[in-house]
Amino acid sequence: MDIPHYQRHGAVAVLRLANPPVNGLSHALRVNIAAALDAVEADPETHALVLIGEGAYFCGGADIREFNTPNSSREPVTPDLIKRIAAFPKPVIAAIHGAALGGGLELALGCHYRVAQEGARLGLPEVKLGLLPGGGGTQRLPRLIGVAPALDMIVSGQPVDAHRALQLGLVDEVAGAALAEAAIAFATRNAGQSLAQRALPDTAALPADAGALFAAARSKAEKATRGQLAPRYCIDCVEASTRGTLEEGLRFERERFVELVNGTQSKALRHLFFAEREVAKVGQYTQGAMARPVSVVGVIGAGTMGTGIAMSFANAGFQVVIVEASKEALDRGLRTMRGNYEASVAKGKLQQAQMDARLAAIRGTTATEDLASADLVIEAVFEDMEVKRSVFERLDRIAKPGAILATNTSRLDINQIAAMTSRPQDVVGLHFFSPANVMKLLEVVRGEQTAPDVIATAMEIGHKAGKVAVLVGVCDGFVGNRMVSPYTREAHFLLEEGASPQQVDQALERFGMAMGPLRMGDLAGLDISWAARKRQAPTRPAHIRYCHIADRICEAGRLGQKTGAGFYRYEPGSRTPVPDPAVQDIIERCAADSGITRRAVSDEEIVERCMYALVNEAARILEEGIADRGSDIDVIYANGYGFPSWRGGPLFHADSVGLERVLGRIREFHEVHGELWKPAPLLERLVAEGRTLSSYRKTTS
Structure with a gap:
């Protein structure tokens, strides 16, 4: 049988992992590894197998292009392949250069030995895509290097370099430029060694301060990644490595992985992962021109x-x-x-x-x-x-x-x-x-x-x-700030209608926003948006609803944190917002002047009105060609406006809720609140065609 990228070097076989650009563990690559294992096992003249990457990397992990496709579950699946390597009767050596990340490091953890080249990076970054290591990483790593360093690597997603990996016991040797030769020599030296001594302990050693360690990890994750499931699940899995057998831990890990990979949070983060790479593709505007x-x-x-x-x-x-x-x-x-x-x-x-x-x-x-x-x-x-x-x-x-x-x-x-x-x-x-x-x-x-x-x-x-x-493209506020206008408009309207500043901000912060719109206005300076409103005033139709609350606050000299007062007041030297009765007075006077009877407003309404105002305006921006792709807008909001990345951006969020449902709510708001809520034609068209907003892209002739 002809196995691609497989060669014999005396008694050592070498398989080069080849799946550009980062040798992701696609179905085809998994089949190739399994075939190499079959060949080595069947050949009495071959005493060891070296796995080494083709190109610039050892292996960048799972091929995320195959996530949620049939290929992701076709045999051999990655966890089973790694189990087979770990139980293989002949030594398997991972020769790591460039990077071994995610499933790539899990593949290496399944090997009996690991040799890393100077400068190589080894890590489990799955948490950054809303996942956890699903190929045994949360179980094998703590058993190999200890619970505390494994917990740090898995929950942070940060890699370590080859020398740090050697200190941790993650690799057995650091090699120079001639990695393949060093790995073959290492395999030759260790071919006759008993593999029993390389077996991982059935249960990870429980640190003396385990309770405090896991409690601190959970507290830190909650503060740093508010609302995200993956960091919490990572901690749960590492903790499970100290409580049961390897097989039990692997089952626990797999259950959590499947839940995450099929969940909205990971799909949202993967959407942004690809979207951030897509934004660089602007060839229709550069026309092949070279940068100056x-x-x-x-x-x-x-x-x-x-x-x-x-x-x-x-x-x-x-x-x-x-x-x-x-x-x-x-x-x-x-x-x-x-x-x-x-x-x-x-x-x-x-x-x-x-x-x-x-x-x-x-x-x-x-x-x-x-x-x-x-x-x-x-x-x-x-x-x-x-x-x-x-x-x-x-x-x-x-x-x-x-x-x-x-x-x-x-x-x-x-x-x-x-x-x-x-x-x-x-x-x-x-x-x-x-x-x-x-x-x-x-x-x-x-x-x-x-x-x-x-x-x-x-x-x-x-x-x-x-x-x-x-x-x-060019319009007032471009993409991000143009969308901020209806978002803050609704926040101000909700104040008139019955909400308090702290209710509006807290509802949106619980949704996942880094900061509510009123706190954000105080931080940025209320005079900035005030100047924009005054500039726009001559073109504002008289029959369109307008909220005067923010203007009255500015006219009172309350320009935000820099003046010690805005929608909130601030103690000297403090950035902590304190509710202020003076603002409540302004809100109630403005509501009375506008003939609005204040009422109880639900947190759900606050989130829907602010979020769907963003979505409706985004659809207009796309139709006008100010942005070319829906995913571009999601990238803007996730990277510049504190939108929770685990929701994928406002357009991905709308698609996740269901675009038809979002349009239905916008139509309801249009009936109640008037012309400002007129549904964007593109939004209506996409719903009629059964398409999504986040995947929309402008067609070019």
């Missing part, structure tokens, strides 16, 4: 946003020139950046040498002319069109030919900004989210005349800066 070279980035403005942007690029290895109008403001910005880096060093997240290098890459100046050498200039000045006009008119005179001119505006018209220059093809929006050095999302806004190579450059530098860059 960028080594020097200019930033105008050394406030909160400007310093965060500067740090993002310095962290990524770019040279940064940051400009402020006054030396006092510039020095304040430079101190802020130094303080942020020092805090990271103090927490052990950054080495002193790294901090020094990043600060050295940032040059402050009060002379705009110093931007003449920049390949990319990003303005982060006040959100006012006249201020932007002044900045871009000056940049147009200063910036070198071919430099990209970017605006960090969160709402304003990119086309108007581009028209202020003689080179609109070089203008693009780069909408960072605050704090820019922390938040992953970057909305790349394409103007009507933005050149293909400028779009290609913006997407590339976003990736280099560690951002999830999503390409969007």
